[in-house]
Amino acid sequence: MYNANPFQQPGQWYRGNTHSHSTESDGQLPMSERFGAYREAGYDFLVLTDHRKVNDVSAYSTSDFLAISGSEVHPSNPYGGATYHFVAINIHETLNCAKMHPNAVLDEIKAQGGEAVLCHPYWSGHTITDYLPLRGYFAIEVYNDTCMGIGKGFSEQAWDDLLDRGGPVLGIASDDAHGTEHDCFHGWIMVKAEDLTIESIMEALRTGAFYATLGPEIEDMALEDNEVTVKCSPAQSIVFKAECSRGRRILPEEGELLTEATYSIPNGAKYVRVEVTDATGKKAWSNPFFF
């Protein structure tokens, strides 16, 4: 299922944010202004994910911008940790999950044609204990911008724990926009899709045809002769991560930057993913190649 290589398949790149709020829940902008701000900032799509409700967003799509409906839902957690935050992308009916098991909520999201993201693990204090019993989500937020308000926006370890001990899962960077500046336009995904329709974007998400970024561009990734090669915008480091102690950080010569690196896949590795860090410290994350 997660077998796409977006860098070597046809289509267009579309920039999108999968997590945002309006005055319909605890966001500071009405829906029209939230969508307008992202459209004007050069985004191709935005998913509106107000807490515990689904809004009709059909009025906000234009010929070159896609408004996607969704919700952030909060099933209780029978496994000891805090209440879950799942972003449901492309659902159309409000999901009242107060008394539902989290896996029933994940089933319902899929039944509506949607896909679920596990949100901001670090901010939630969630660990593998909270996530291993769950089934049917497709991605985890490796970065959530509004959570940087308490310095807990990065959830790389939670992603790797799930990759190592759970199963394949994809990585998303999102804004979780509530305000108008501090948590807007900082974390997004670049999606390779046939066209800017809900069907094509959902297909690209489901197959992993995207990468997550705070700014750096991943330009190409190839899997050949048991090696992963990546090309990217100028970087101060390129890191290849596989399970547990496997991986490698590639650094440039003193005073220079990297735009390419290659890594030999360790014997028996389950996956390899790539992190690119630019000269200002901003990161991009590829989805893993799964073996």
Ligand SMILES: [Zn+2]
């Ligand atoms: Zn949340």
Ligand SMILES: [Zn+2]
């Ligand atoms: Zn949120």
